[in-house]
Amino acid sequence: MRLLLTASVVALSFAATAHAEEGMWTYDNFPIARANQTLGTHIDQAWLDRVRLSSVKFGGCSAGLVSDAGLVMTNNHCVATCVANLSTQAVNYAETGFTPRTREEELKCPGGTAEILTDISDVTERVRAAGEGLTGQAFNRARDAEIGRIEQEACGDATDKRCQVVTLYRGGQFKLYTYKKYSDVRLAFAPEDRAATFGGDLDNFSFPRFAIDAAFIRLYENGAPAETPTHFTWNASRPVENTPVFVTGSPGATQRLLTQDQLFTVRDVVLPMDQLIASELRGRLIRFSEESEENAFIAMDPIVGLENTYKRGLGRMRALTDPGFMRMKAEQEADFRARAEAGVGAENPWTALTAIQPIARELYPAYALLEGRTGIGTTPVAGGSQLFLWARTLVRGAQERAKPSAERLPEFGDARLSGVQSGLFAEEPTYPELEQLELEWWLSKTREWLTADDARVRTLLGRESPEQLSARLVEGTKLADPAVRRALWEGGLAAIEASDDPMIQYLLSIQEPTRAIRADWETRVQAPTDQAAERLAAARFAAYGDTVYPDATGTLRLTYGLIEGSDVPGQRWGAFTTFGGLWDRATGAAPFDVAPKLLAARDRIDADTVLNMAVSSDTIGGSSGSPVVNEAGEILGANFDSTVLTQRNAYGYDRNTNRSVIVTTGAVTVALRDVYGMDGLVRELGVR
Amino acid sequence: MRLLLTASVVALSFAATAHAEEGMWTYDNFPIARANQTLGTHIDQAWLDRVRLSSVKFGGCSAGLVSDAGLVMTNNHCVATCVANLSTQAVNYAETGFTPRTREEELKCPGGTAEILTDISDVTERVRAAGEGLTGQAFNRARDAEIGRIEQEACGDATDKRCQVVTLYRGGQFKLYTYKKYSDVRLAFAPEDRAATFGGDLDNFSFPRFAIDAAFIRLYENGAPAETPTHFTWNASRPVENTPVFVTGSPGATQRLLTQDQLFTVRDVVLPMDQLIASELRGRLIRFSEESEENAFIAMDPIVGLENTYKRGLGRMRALTDPGFMRMKAEQEADFRARAEAGVGAENPWTALTAIQPIARELYPAYALLEGRTGIGTTPVAGGSQLFLWARTLVRGAQERAKPSAERLPEFGDARLSGVQSGLFAEEPTYPELEQLELEWWLSKTREWLTADDARVRTLLGRESPEQLSARLVEGTKLADPAVRRALWEGGLAAIEASDDPMIQYLLSIQEPTRAIRADWETRVQAPTDQAAERLAAARFAAYGDTVYPDATGTLRLTYGLIEGSDVPGQRWGAFTTFGGLWDRATGAAPFDVAPKLLAARDRIDADTVLNMAVSSDTIGGSSGSPVVNEAGEILGANFDSTVLTQRNAYGYDRNTNRSVIVTTGAVTVALRDVYGMDGLVRELGVR
Structure with a gap:
């Protein structure tokens, strides 16, 4: 430093x-x-x-x-998560390297998918038209629904394609990206982990x-190596x-296209919270990993991922607190405003974004902790507990699939369901001790940041402590078994509501406050931000032409x-x-x-x-x-x-x-x- | 939040x-x-x-x-540390409360001292005169020596008094404070810890x-309760x-008397580093305390202290990132500068303090981590490891006492030695597992923040990892025994240099880089800051009279x-x-x-x-x-x-x-x- x-x-x-x-x-x-x-x-x-x-x-x-x-x-x-998923403490490929001698020995990465971009087409007008005249949640819903329709029309139920409407220039353009998709990805080679990570976290982000x-993976199609003449x-x-x-x-x-005031929110609220709570999780995981060889094996992959995110955040904090860098950003904005502000009309996007920031600052901690979908933060919901996340997918997926596709949360639109399923049904190992640690940390940090008197926290915890609740949920759940997850998914809402799995019951019990903060954020922060950012994008194209690139x-x-x-x-x-x-x-x-x-x-x-x-x-x-x-x-x-x-x-x-x-x-x-x-x-x- | x-x-x-x-x-x-x-x-x-x-x-x-x-x-x-020091896992007064039925059952707090302020006199002119015409380290030394002389003259070797030259208004005034000192302080009552801490960290800093x-303590003099007619x-x-x-x-x-630019250094550099590394230590300690009943007992007091400091830091970060609060501070400074700046002459203190900030930002991490004496931060050197801190006192104390009082680091001036000794000889328990955790954390954070390629870090670690080094030092040292500490203190430099205690040897081996960063900070940050702050204080008295109070x-x-x-x-x-x-x-x-x-x-x-x-x-x-x-x-x-x-x-x-x-x-x-x-x-x- x-x-x-x-x-x-x-x-x-x-x-x-x-x-x-x-x-x-x-x-x-x-x-x-x-x-x-x-x-x-x-x-x-x-x-x-x-x-x-x-x-x-x-x-x-x-x-x-x-x-x-x-x-x-x-x-x-x-491939570190794939390696971890394929390893046991006894046969630990992170230690030995994964070195199949023949293609037959290559092993499938659980849940692994790979994609190649085959086509790009412009759908800006369709998306824009869908949101015309709307605001807040209605604006989000209408656009999400139209995006879902575009994706569904283009890809249908094809399992070897993925269609994605991509937002560029923060709303300046919408493009339909079509991918060739491979759902059978096998590990073809990984070195000893230390050969890849010499210097560890200390050398990370340095030269x-x-x-x-x-490492090498191999794309498979119909059980055989994919033919890929272009390479x-x-x-x-x-x-x-x-x-x-x-x-x-x-x-x-x-x-890069954020305004000064948006950057200040990142500097003052988003990064400090994300980094501070990540740092505590890191401490818990480090100590956990020192308790036994087994724990060291279990925690290795989560620690590496966390340390990488954390160190990246440190670099970002340094940028946003560097007087010279922030002066440069201010000068860029001044130049842009000087060129463009006269032309933006009554709905000045800079003013609009400034007005959103106090709301974003107020809502961010709850949204990040309870939903973790802010797009600017890195807080892992439930500490990344896989059992919790599977349960959330099952509960929300069942609730959402009971509605028409256009009315669902967008991640459960028809066009997205095959992707959701491949994550949910993957044969990934989970470790109860780690799951409990992650859940306990998350519950305790959520209670700390939102306070014990917050009604949502009361719903989250009832009269249990984070220690008690996390232990009860992890001990009781059967979701570690992919067959159990598949049965619950396929059983739909009836199966979910009838389930006596404590993790499922828990996720059912916290839907109201978690969905509410998400709706609040989307209505009061995301939608007006998107609308202002689109006006900014238009102003930017007007001022600088297509010499600008999207975030x-x-x-x-x-x-x-x-x-x-x-x-x-x-x-x-x-x-x-x-x-x-x-x-x-x-x-x-x-x-x-x-x-x-x-x-x-x-x-x-x-x-x-x-x-x-x-x-x-x-x-x-x-x-x-x-x-x-x-x-x-x-x-x-x-x-x-x-x-x-x-x-x-x-x-x-x-x-x-x-x-x-x-x-x-x-x-x-x-x-x-x-x-x-x-x-x-x-x-x-x-x-x- | x-x-x-x-x-x-x-x-x-x-x-x-x-x-x-x-x-x-x-x-x-x-x-x-x-x-x-x-x-x-x-x-x-x-x-x-x-x-x-x-x-x-x-x-x-x-x-x-x-x-x-x-x-x-x-x-x-x-009294929590006193209670912890008097407790064992079997007889744990934090759990039961400490409720002596008679004065005879009141127990002495190890290392506890209490003081009553008996006299205040002005020594501003003497201190100022000592530093006249000097800069940098020479300025610090001359003033520290004069302060040591004043304290020594006033208190001599009296053990029932303490004399302290106090800096007020960041150098606007120097006052000699004389205290009646009690070195025998006994615990007279403490409730069950939970009665005092209901709501724990969550309710801390709230209403x-x-x-x-x-709790109650009792001052003793000559083995009997002190007579205190005024109460x-x-x-x-x-x-x-x-x-x-x-x-x-x-x-x-x-x-409160810091300038805007000084506050920005606190906001951008000091608080983020202090809070982030404290948060990781907190995570390590929490997990440690969950490992066993014994660990929970050992870690309770350190966790409570750390969480208190951390939560306070959170409140401060929120203040310094609160746009309204910072606007108010900016307005105050603008008012002050408008009244005073014309009169400050060529050596404008605001300009001087602004010029110091890049240096402070550069030096802070190393100074805080290696010395922990910055006066603005909260990073505990060596994670607060008591064995390490005793060893540092022994090594530096021996090195410094070999010099005339006026040439020593000020904390080892003659007037301060009795205070140093009472801390060093106190019968405080230490716990090897906790000491090792704290040292390991400190070594790993120092390496992380200063980088593995920093020459000071190389001196700190050699070719050992933080895990190896901390284990070796804690396992090998005998400093947990107060008799050993006393013998080394009384043996002076010869005993220290002849010692085969690994903690003593380690502290000897790291004196060069740790003393160097301290000298660097004192020369390039502290001394010019003190000099500018004195000019600011003079300007403030001129502008507002004595209606201002000191920090x-x-x-x-x-x-x-x-x-x-x-x-x-x-x-x-x-x-x-x-x-x-x-x-x-x-x-x-x-x-x-x-x-x-x-x-x-x-x-x-x-x-x-x-x-x-x-x-x-x-x-x-x-x-x-x-x-x-x-x-x-x-x-x-x-x-x-x-x-x-x-x-x-x-x-x-x-x-x-x-x-x-x-x-x-x-x-x-x-x-x-x-x-x-x-x-x-x-x-x-x-x-x-």
Whole structure:
């Protein structure tokens, strides 16, 4: 932090339009000419189409096809939950690596799905028309219903497609994205976890870096490897500084189009609460994991995920409390308002958004804690308790499916049900001790933040303590069994209401207050925010044309930049690290211990082989696993991280500080060939 | 939080001078006339002297003499550490209450000391002259040395006095405070812990409240109860709304005289780091306490202390992120600058303080984590590990005592040594599991915030992990034994350097980096801040005269106000709660379970007896235990808390929201007489 804070004095050079290399562009509005001019490349529409069809969305991560038999490279941390689900304490693939010798040994990731974007079409007018003249909840409902209809019309009941109406520019555009969907995704390779996470949380969001954070999955169709003639060519040659590169993936969410006052709400209310309660959960989980080997095994995946979210939040807090950065954001807004405000008419969107903020500040804690769907926060409902979340899906799903699709909560519209079911029926293990810890934490934090005298808290707890209630629910529920979940889902509302499962009964009992805060938020915050943001988007197009790009929304984007190091305070380093650097950094004490198999292969590895590299392209969480591609369409590596200073890119892009961290195809080749003996994959990738 | 946030819309009425009832006044500058005029009272200098001599400082708390035999009332939470130190898991006074039937059964609080302020004299000119013409570290050293000389001259080696040069108005004045000191303080009564903490952390910093947070200690001199002819008269009659009251005690620290830019540093850097890492420690401790009955016993006192500090921090964060409150602070500063800035000359203190902030922001994390002496933060060094802190005192004490007094770190000046020793030699139990947890947490947080690549962190950890190092130190050290500590202290530097105790060796090994960051902070932040603050103080006196009061600094103050409820959003209630309200609020589940002996006495207690009350006087942490006194000099209760909204009083006073929470003498009388059978104390208090 000492060094990071000094970065506030770095000269910042932003504007409301995109600078060279700024922007997470949609594929239907990629600035081909500008990118070529900036980088000296010669890509064209055909290149874009090939890269798009080779790009894979895998859960919350990105990935890329690397063979014609459905082989896909992503990050190890993107398969960590799959690895955990396939492991037991006795056969723990996180410890040993997952190294199937044949395709037959590849194992299905429970609940895993992968998607390739096949089509984009504009549905802005239809969505807009549906909400015309409406406000509040009615506005939300009408639009959600129309979106559900569009998705249903386009995809019907197809199980190998997914249709999604995507909101871009915070309501400036609505696009229908159609995906080819794979519901059978198998794990083809994962290294030892420590090979992928060397340095652990301490090295996360930093560079220099020494992590083989790569893994392979394989898409299956009809029980066989999918045929994927369009894919990236594997290029494991030594990377060269200043090479132009493109990063293709699905960055999760940015808030660059938020107004000053919206950012202040994030800074003052959202991030502090989210971070503080996450920090306590982290403490509980760390102590839990120290209690026994078994607990360490159980808690590993949740801790890693939590620490990643938390550290990202720290970077964001630093951005929003950095005087220099916030001055830049203020200047951008001033420029925009100077150009556009005269034209916005009576319903000034800045004024409208300012007026919403006190309400957002008031409602945020309850909405985040009780529903966790705010779109800006990270608070996990019920601490992420899987049993609780399954029960919520069952209860709400039954209640909602009893209505016509257009009147349901949108996540239960007909077009979404197959996705809901695949999550619900997945064969995922749960651990009662962990579930109880998560529920107890959530109940106690909800009571603390909303106060014991809040009527919703009284409904949540009755006369029980968080300790008592969480223990009772977890001990009594049968929802860990997928057959039980399937029967309850298929039994519909009658089965749910007749169930004596305490978790189901509990979820039934808390529907009123949780649905109420959601409705309150959607009516008083979300709907007016959406409406104002649309007016802002129109003003922005008027002022800056289509040289602006939309905020990231978890949809496929293409960004571009160079392979290069960094030379700002707190972040001075070259573009590359090597295996030799890894050996030097190792102390032997976790998390600076080299994974055993990797260490054993040390003599077979050229110490000068590039392990990780930095690139200047614009990325954010969700970009994990994104293929890094050169002008020839060859894959050079997979994005797996960025730096703490780069976390400000949630709110604004800074060419000077923005760096993504990449595991190179060269390092992955070494791992496959020299460490883990994955000869089949090596051949499949065409490595000589 | 929902309700609290709406308080930002409350009309705020502040100014740079004190309003009616604002101010934690020193006894030598109490606005007698104004208080009398505001309240309609008739107090005079003789009244002030009597109240001052009846006021007791007890550790970090306040207290009041209530008999001529050294009997003192304070809060139960002020004796909680004493109770924990006197308890074992088998004989746990927190569970049973501590109810000695005779004075002979009263037990000495390990390390406990109490003080009564006997004299105040002005030493401003001497201190100023010592630093004349100096800057940075030389400025600090010269002043510290002069302060040490003044204290030594005034108190010599007397063990029944303490002399302290007090900085007021952030350097506007220096006063020599002389105290009568009692080093033999015995516990005379503590209720069951739950009787004092009903509602636990959830009800902390709130009202209505239902807590008998009172306890009694007794001052001893030469093995016998001290003779204390001057004391408060016990008045247990039913309190009356709108009664004028005075609160006398030692509020810990306010930052009302900080500039805007200084407050932004607190908001952006200090509070977020302190709160986030405290929250993780809280999570670790909660889980630890759930592991066994023994751990629950061990962790109780640390958890309560931590949660109190944390919740206070939450209230402060809310103040500093409240747009309305910060607007008020900005207006105050604008008023002050408009009046004073023209007269401050070339060395503009506002400009100077602004220029210091980037340095403070950069240095704060390392200084707080490695030294924990910043004066603005709350990060406990080494997680509060007692073994670590003893070792630091031993190592630094030995190193410093080898120098002349004037050249030492000020806390080891001759005048301070007897205080250091009484802390070091106290018979306090330590618990290895807790010590290890605290050390591990501290090492891991220090590594996280400063990064693993920080040279200081490398010195701290070597090639060990926080887990390994903390375990090795705690397992190997013998410092839990007071005789070992005494021998090392008395053996001086030779004994320290020859010691093979791993904790001593460790502390020796980390002196260079920890002393370096302290010197860096003192030179680049503290000294220039002090110098600018003195210029500001002079400007403030010039602009507002002596109608301004100094920030709280842990020294004796008198405040005044009325017994009254509150009627602002988020805080609407009458002035009183009753025992009947307690029975109503109880659910039976912790922390809403009534203490067993108290519950058993329910039939003997008039349900209408007032239990707690709210008063409008200006208090802050450290005011705990402060006697609440009426115009007649009778004690009506003891301050034990305030509300979350009141936490903004760290930075500014708001008559509308400021409420202190008081346990009444009536409720204490009920507890002593009807619940715990403390007939001796009841007689001593003169209750009919």
